[in-house]
Amino acid sequence: MSDLIPFSIALRERSSRAHSSSEHAGFMADLMKGEGTRDDYIALVAQHWFIYEALERTAGQMRNDPVAAVFISEKLTRLPALEADLEFLVGDDWRETITPLPTTRAYVDRINEVGATWPGGFVAHHYTRYLGDLSGGQFIGRLMSRRFGFGTNGIGFYLFDDIADPKAFKEVYREQLDKAPWDAAEQERVIDEVLLAYRFNTELFDDLAHAKAAQVA
Ligand code: HEM
Numbered sequence: 001m002s003d004l005i006p007f008s009i010a011l012r013e014r015s016s017r018a019h020s021s022s023e024h025a026g027f028m029a030d031l032m033k034g035e036g037t038r039d040d041y042i043a044l045v046a047q048h049w050f051i052y053e054a055l056e057r058t059a060g061q062m063r064n065d066p067v068a069a070v071f072i073s074e075k076l077t078r079l080p081a082l083e084a085d086l087e088f089l090v091g092d093d094w095r096e097t098i099t100p101l102p103t104t105r106a107y108v109d110r111i112n113e114v115g116a117t118w119p120g121g122f123v124a125h126h127y128t129r130y131l132g133d134l135s136g137g138q139f140i141g142r143l144m145s146r147r148f149g150f151g152t153n154g155i156g157f158y159l160f161d162d163i164a165d166p167k168a169f170k171e172v173y174r175e176q177l178d179k180a181p182w183d184a185a186e187q188e189r190v191i192d193e194v195l196l197a198y199r200f201n202t203e204l205f206d207d208l209a210h211a212k213a214a215q216v217a
Contacts, residue, residue, distance in 0.1 A: 007181070007187055008174035011127075014191050018198035023136065027212070032045035032140070038148050042089045043208055046098035048157060049086060051079045054108040055129060058115025058122060068119040068126075070176045075163050076130050081156035088153045100209040107200035114193065120186055123177075124193030131173060133158065134166040 005013075022028070028116050030036040031044070062068035085092040100108065114121030141158025145151065152159060163169050182190060 006174075006178045007180070007182070008177040010187075011177065011191055011194060015194050015198060018195050018202075022198050022202045022205070023067050025202050025209075027209040028207040032143065034147060038089075040208070040212060041144055041148060041154075042086075045082065045085050045089060045154075045157065046094075047101060047104045047204055047208070049079070049098060050084045050100045050108055050109070051129070052082055054111040054115070055125060058111055059126070061115055062119060062122050063117045065122075067180055067182075068122050070174065070179075071123050071126055075160065075169075077113070077159055078133070081159065085154050085156050088150075097175065101204065101211060103200055103203040103207045107197075107204065110196070110200070120180075120182060120190045121193045123180070125197050128194050128197035129175075131170055134160065134163070134170055138166060146160050 025034070027044075031040060041083075056077055059072045063072055086098070087193065090097055111122075111125050114125065137158050141155045144158075145155045148154065158164065
């Protein structure tokens with residue numbers, strides 16, 4: 001990889017096509033267009049719970065790793081907000097009502113694997129979710145709130161109360177990506193892992209669409 005291009009820029013460029021596939025996956029696009037239902041939104045929140053449970057549990061393990069630790073921040077923690085959202089959207093018994101879809105299981109297995117063994121891989125998954133939540137996620141949250149009349153209930157996942165300026169936070173995060181002590185080969189592996197993370201997200205939208213079709217049938 002060229003030394004002239006900061007790693008964070010190369011990463012964004014190399015993953016922009018994968019981002020576009022995730023963004024335009026039918027299930028997500030329908031939610032954005034107003035063609036998804038409240039139940040569709042809840043189904044997505046439930047899958048997020050499994051993903052963030054894995055991300056934030058492995059963050060606990062990676063906290064002592066010198067490379068991964070600089071990316072980990074309590075300000076990003078999403079699990080309590082997801083639990084409050086599910087309580088509001090589903091009710092007290094939400095834990096008994098949610099199950100991971102096949103892609104979620106595979107995604108969680110991969111987060112667990114790299115989260116136990118490979119700091120660069122962990123950062124790849126951390127980046128793909130949290131930088132997305134701080135970017136398009138801000139827009140998605142506002143849209144879902146308006147569409148379903150939630151106010152702030154049910155969309156707490158998208159509200160980062162401890163991050164006043166998401167843009168500034170993302171800039172610091174990108175500086176950390178640029179400073180990570182990865183050689184060219186490791187940078188390639190991290191990019192590949194980000195592409196894999198995007199693939200999980202896109203395939204999860206496909207799973208959600210299939211699960212919905214199976215319910216309707
Ligand atoms: C409707 C769905 C989505 C929309 C509208 C959307 C929109 C956006 C926008 C506008 C940005 C650029 C923000 C900026 O330049 O600061 C962005 C960045 C990003 N999004 Fe999304 N996005 C969506 C879905 C996703 C998904 C499913 C993922 C993966 C889980 C994702 C991950 C990311 C990441 C990692 C970035 C940061 C890229 C970087 O600057 O390095 N997005 N998104």
